[in-house]
Amino acid sequence: MRTARILLLCILGYAALSSVTCNNGIGPDDCxxxxxxxxxxKNLIGSYYLTDHRCPKSAAILVTKKGRYICVDPSLSWVMNIMKHVDESSF
Structure with missing residues (x-):
């Protein structure tokens, strides 16, 4: 009887630890x-960053001066112009 309780506690402890480690996966935050x-x-954009390479689609995230995040395609010419403008204005 006592062995069964110890075994049950071990199984429950393992299940609790495995659920914690599964929820703490390492992966991209913003896709x-x-x-x-x-x-x-371009005057509304304060900064930008590119998404992680592990995301299914590559994208740029533009951050407005009011703190909003907007996903855009970085291969578009107007997006490249905005990124260039932000880079030049940061110097």
Whole structure:
């Protein structure tokens, strides 16, 4: 009887630890699945960053001066112009 309780406690402890380690997976934090379809004014953008290489689609995340995050396709010419403008204005 006592052995069964110890075994049950071990199984429950293992299940609790495995659920914690599964929820703490290491992966990309920000991925974009649907890029914003319209052009944006470059003066509204304060910064940008590119998504992680492990995301299914490569994207740029533009951060507005009001703190909003907008996913866009980095291969578009207007997005490249915005990123260049932000890079030049940061110097």
């Amino acid at each position: 974009c699945f649907t890029p914003y379809p319209r052009r944006l004014n």
